[in-house]
Amino acid sequence: MDFPVIYTNIWDVVFAVPAVMLMTQVLKKVFRLRAVYVPAVAVLIGLIISILISHRQHLLGALFMGYFYGYGAIGSYAAIKTSLLHIRTDKKNYS
Template sequence: MLTEFPVIHTNVWDAMWGVPVVLVVVLIVKWIFKLPPSWLSTIATVVALALSVFISHPKNWSAGIFMGFFYSGAAMGIIYSTKQSYYAYRKR
């Protein structure tokens, strides 16, 4: 029976590189391919899961998947909060 949460060890990759790398890749893909905003979260999730599962946590699937969704959510939060802050500043 699965009663315990997985142990997720964070490292320097998680703290300093995971979210910024996802953020930069998503912005580059957005600018190069001129994607509509509705595709950004999908691209962020795919990139973040790939980075997390294959680079950051290659030996721990549950940690890789969890941290991949964390990277994706954090990167998209930065993009959308910056966009809304810009709109609020322009409106003022």
């Protein structure tokens, strides 16, 4: 069994990761998820999107990319949150 050729395209960068971030935040607010469960939910959403939408033709490739969607969303959210917290607490360096 050969591993599929997986191309990263505009879907991955512009739509999938932000979609996972958005859906994770909505689910967090609607179901009042504790912070400890949010990363697992993000990976699960990434896997669902990848398997059902973006890589339907090959399950192994879909699983591979689904993890990237989920963990990309987790990392992006953490980076944005850390940057905003730093800017808010250290305003004297930005004036």
